[in-house]
Amino acid sequence: MAVIEVENLIKNYGGTNVVDGISFGVEAGEIFGIVGPNGAGKTTTVESVSGLRVPDGGSISVLGLDPQRDHYEVAQRVGVQLQESRLQDKIRVHEALELYASFYDTPADWGSLLDRLGLEGKANAGYSSLSGGQKQRLAIALALIGTPEIAILDELTTGLDPQARRDVWGTIEQIRDSGVTVVLVTHFMEEAERLCDRIMVVDQGRVLALDTPSGLIKRIGAGQVIRFRPSAEVADSELSALPGVEGVLRKGEMVEIAGTDDAVHAVTSFLAQRQIIAHELRIEQNSLEDAYLALTKEGK
Amino acid sequence: MSSSATMKLAQSETRLFLRDPIALFFGLVFPSVLLLALGYFFPGFGDEPAADLGGLRYIDTYTPIAIGLGLATLGLVTLPPILGTYRQFGILRRLRTTPVHPARLLWALMALHIVVAVLALIAAMTVSIVAFDVVFPENFVAFVLVFLLSAASIFSVGLLVGAIARTTSSGAAIGMSIYFPFLFLGGVWIPRQVMPDGLRFVSDLTPLGAAVGAMDDAWFSGTVDVAHLLVMAVYVVVVGLLAIRVFRWE
Structure with missing residues (x-):
């Protein structure tokens, strides 16, 4: 069953289509990877799916809903981690989690979420005292705090050291194993190969290929x-x-x-x-x- | 969730405000400290009525000025960098992916600033009345209403700055570049009573000038000049709506 269906998505900025007719479907329970060079339209695509961008053409269906028209319902059921987004320096980890938990109808228990993400003992830490890897794991925790059916993670491991990256990979596999569908934007091929069930290769706003990792390798x-x-x-x-x-x-x-x-x-x-x-x-x-x-x- | 989310946002913003010692000092106690410093350390401030102030003492005249300065500090120094930071950090953008619209965060921030402004007002009034025998406002109800309108008009300007500032530092820079001219026209260096007519006319057209003028009238003569109220109302409606129109979530 497809939980996300995108048909011929078009997004135009300043006269050029940064997303130029992208179509794909994401199946329930899979880790779906989106890879491509910088400026390929990956982030614009997932931001359109999350309802942050209004598409200039095409259609998007998320859990059978329209991310624009049914924003509230989609936001309840889709957790998002955005590229280059951070929290206030002085907010504490548990405060951020409690705040975000109050936004959702069925919030997760933030204590067990912290344990699952390896942030136990950090509940009282200030945001600015966290390491890069801990900040990213907190971003994942905030994406999961509303017990979503889909988690969209954009460039989660950029800027992390190899150990922290591997820890985050383990976390993403856990999320999938708990039944959440994951959409992962990345530019690390090792990451995509290791984690993703299927990968969409995007360049210049178009889909170059959509296949399993081994299927993509066989093509060459x-x-x-x-x-x-x-x-x-x-x-x-x-x-x-x-x-x-x-x-x-x-x-x-x-x-x-x-x-x-x-x-x-x-x-x-x-x-x-x-x-x-x-x-x-x-x-x-x-x-x-x-x-x-x-x-x-x-x-x- | 809806009302609890707004409460949680307000609670969170309050905590963050309390953890910022600079905002706390300038937003909450600066007007009182200024009045104490003027009253105790400036010769002649608390003594004789001055003829050029229409029979008021300098400390009397400076009470509404200090209160207005407190409003300007909160609206133009504290608020815009917070909004710039939230935009720069992607906090507003992140909120847009949740069921809660980031406008709720703005309302929480505005409410917090109004509460802090009222606390700063109570502190400054207490200092003036207790330490320097300034009279209790002649028309207290009018004074409170004028104060709230003043806060709304000055915060509207701050909201407009915060609506377009991309970063913490641009919020601070634009805010400051408006703050100091506003203070000057509000009478911080030359009280409005002794301004040349032309300058006072310009002062009347600024939100802080109108605010100080109207608070001074309500406090000491119990009257209200409709022109002051009109100027402030125009800022609330025109600048406030403009801020909402041009507000960028990212």
């Missing part, structure tokens, strides 16, 4: 790069002749072989036959980042 071919330092001489021509191998490259003592899935088996059995040891052997698969770069380049 299931490429592999096999990298190793052979214990004995081996000729490039012999390697190139192996099934599935598409190219052989030398970097000092290292050999780099690009090819399909088949190439991995062919190269390793070839080396075993010759009793050549592959030192420092690495096999790298195309990542979502490769797929993303290929897609956004194509779009240009």
Whole structure:
């Protein structure tokens, strides 16, 4: 069941369509990722879905409601974390949570929310004393305080250190596991690949692709790069002749072989036959980042 | 939720105000401190009636001036940077994604400022009457009504500044650039009674000038000049509506 349906969304700023006919649907219970370069229209899209922007064209349905006409009802059922939004320096964590809880018909218990988000013991801390990661987790807590069915999270982990980012990822998975549908805007491909069930790639206001992470990667071919330092001489021509191998490259003592899935088996059995040891052997698969770069380049 | 959300917003804004020592000093006690300083440390302020003040002492004349200055401080120094901050931090934008419209936050802030203004008024009146034997207002009801209209007209100007200020510092800068001319025209440096006619005419057209003039009349002669009320009402309606029209949530 689709909880968000966007049809041919158009938003115009100063004569250009920053969102230029975007359509997508978000299924209940999934983590739906929106990725794309800066200025691609990601934030404008989710802000239109949250009712902050009035679209210039197209239609948006959230839980069967219109975010403009049914603002109150949509706001009760959709929690939002906005990019670059913060709280007053002197407000305390529990005060912010109690305040936001008073806005909703069915507020969550803020104490257990703090525990879930790893902010236990911070209830009395002032906002300005929180670390970047704690501020972001508080922003998630405020997005969840109304027990929403959908949580929209925009650039949640930008500016966080790697550990804090990983902590927030764990939190997002927990939210999904508790039955909340998550819409995640990000420009970290590792984050999207790790968390999202489906990903929409947006550039220049248009949808370039919408697929599962593995589906997106498959679009650019299931490429592999096999990298190793052979214990004995081996000729490039012999390697190139192996099934599935598409190219052989030398970097000092290292050999780099690009090819399909088949190439991995062919190269390793070839080396075993010759009793050549592959030192420092690495096999790298195309990542979502490769797929993303290929897609956004194509779009240009 | 609706009324409880507004109460919670007002409560939250009150707490934040109380945690800001500068706002607390300038908003709440500055008029009283000014009156005490003038009365005790300026020679001749509390003694003889002065002929050029129409038989009033300087401390009498400065009581409505200090009260007006308190209103201007709250409206133009305290309020606009708060609104600039809330816009800059995305607090107003964030509220728009909740079931509560951010206008509620504005009303909570305005109500808070009016309550603080009344407390500052009570403090300043007490100081004047108890410490310096200033008479109790001749027409107390008229004085209170004039005070509330004064607050509304001056806060309307502050709301307009806060409606367009993008940041804390732009709110503070625009507010200050209006604050000092207003103080001058309100008679803080030269009381309106001794202003040249031309200057007093300009003063009459500003909200603080009209406010000080009307409070002075109601306090010491028990009369009210309709022109003052009209000027202030025009600010409330025109500037207040303009502020609501141009208000930017982000």
